[in-house]
Amino acid sequence: MRCTVNELAKISGVSVRTLHWYDEICLLKPAFIEANGYRYYEEEQLLQLQQILFFRELGFKLKDIQKVLASDDFDRLKALDTHRHLLEVNANRIRQLISTIDNTISHLRGKYNMNQQDYYAGFDANKPTIIHYSGLVAEDLIGESVKARGNMSEADKQIVAQEGNRIYKAITECIYQNMTTRTDTVQALVEQHYQLFQRHHDMTKDVYLAYAQLYCESPDFRKIFDKIHPKLANFIAEAIRFYVAKNLS
Numbered sequence: 001m002r003c004t005v006n007e008l009a010k011i012s013g014v015s016v017r018t019l020h021w022y023d024e025i026c027l028l029k030p031a032f033i034e035a036n037g038y039r040y041y042e043e044e045q046l047l048q049l050q051q052i053l054f055f056r057e058l059g060f061k062l063k064d065i066q067k068v069l070a071s072d073d074f075d076r077l078k079a080l081d082t083h084r085h086l087l088e089v090n091a092n093r094i095r096q097l098i099s100t101i102d103n104t105i106s107h108l109r110g111k112y113n114m115n116q117q118d119y120y121a122g123f124d125a126n127k128p129t130i131i132h133y134s135g136l137v138a139e140d141l142i143g144e145s146v147k148a149r150g151n152m153s154e155a156d157k158q159i160v161a162q163e164g165n166r167i168y169k170a171i172t173e174c175i176y177q178n179m180t181t182r183t184d185t186v187q188a189l190v191e192q193h194y195q196l197f198q199r200h201h202d203m204t205k206d207v208y209l210a211y212a213q214l215y216c217e218s219p220d221f222r223k224i225f226d227k228i229h230p231k232l233a234n235f236i237a238e239a240i241r242f243y244v245a246k247n248l249s
Contacts, residue, residue, distance in 0.1 A: 001046065005030070005039040012049055017202045027066055028052060047076065054083045096122030156200055167193050171236060172229045181239035190236075190243045205248040212240040 009016045022028035023039065028048055030039035041049075048069070055065045068074060100121045106112035167189050174186050181187075197203055197211070215221050215237045225233040 001043045002031070003041050003046075005041070008041050008046070008049070012053070014049065014053070015202055015204060018204075021202075022049075022052070025062070025066070027062065027069075051076065051079060054079075058083070058086055093122055160196060160200060163196050164193070167196070168225070168228060168232065168236070171239070172232055175229055175231055175235055181235060182242055186239050187243055187246075190239045191247075193236075193240075194243065205244055208240060208244055208248065212237040212244075215240075 003011070005016055005019050008014070009019055019028065019039075023030060028045060031042040031045055033039050051069060052065055055068065060068075068079075100118070100123075103112055103114055103118060103121075107114040171186060171189050174183070174189070179186055194203065194208060197208075201207060215225065215233045222233050225236070229235075
């Protein structure tokens with residue numbers, strides 16, 4: 001079971017640049033490197049990457065994953081049992097939330113009489129969620145993508161800032177014209193935004209969704225966008241999510 005970095009990227013969905021970055025930070029080293037510089041991965045490395053992806057799915061930061069995997073008492077089988085348990089918890093919660101949606105629809109159509117407590121079945125802020133891009137997790141994911149692509153020069157940062165401001169102002173004009181986030185004009189601007197960031201990031205679907213979440217939840221981003229228009233942060237985030245669902249899923 002041997003594969004090259006390109007083959008591993010294809011079967012795992014992790015970009016080649018990210019795999020190179022994991023090698024650089026000693027999170028996932030190849031089994032060996034040929035004289036021609038080709039990286040090769042074997043079953044041990046494939047299982048290691050699987051662990052990394054499970055931990056990422058559960059919201060762990062890279063530096064924390066490194067500590068766990070490097071610890072002397074790390075047990076892969078026990079870790080898999082834990083992953084399975086957490087995923088089952090989340091799966092049960094998702095099924096409950098879907099049931100709440102169905103019951104609410106039936107209630108609003110007059111086909112089912114909900115109790116007040118039924119409105120909130122499945123909601124629990126203390127339970128973990130599989131999709132989690134808020135706060136430091138999103139920042140870590142974005143920072144990881146930048147490092148995988150390489151640090152930006154000061155000139156590049158200025159270009160991103162200038163082009164970004166132009167796009168944000170154009171999207172604001174769309175808000176004033178009462179356009180929705182799904183209109184062709186708005187989505188064309190989001191495409192420009194994505195391509196701008198793609199030049200300097202390892203811009204996967206998850207990374208772009210992380211930006212959408214940060215735009216809504218980060219006080220720093222909210223402060224910037226609110227100065228332009230109070231609806232801009234949420235509007236851009238919704239437009240990005242629609243773009244991702246349509247183009248990157």
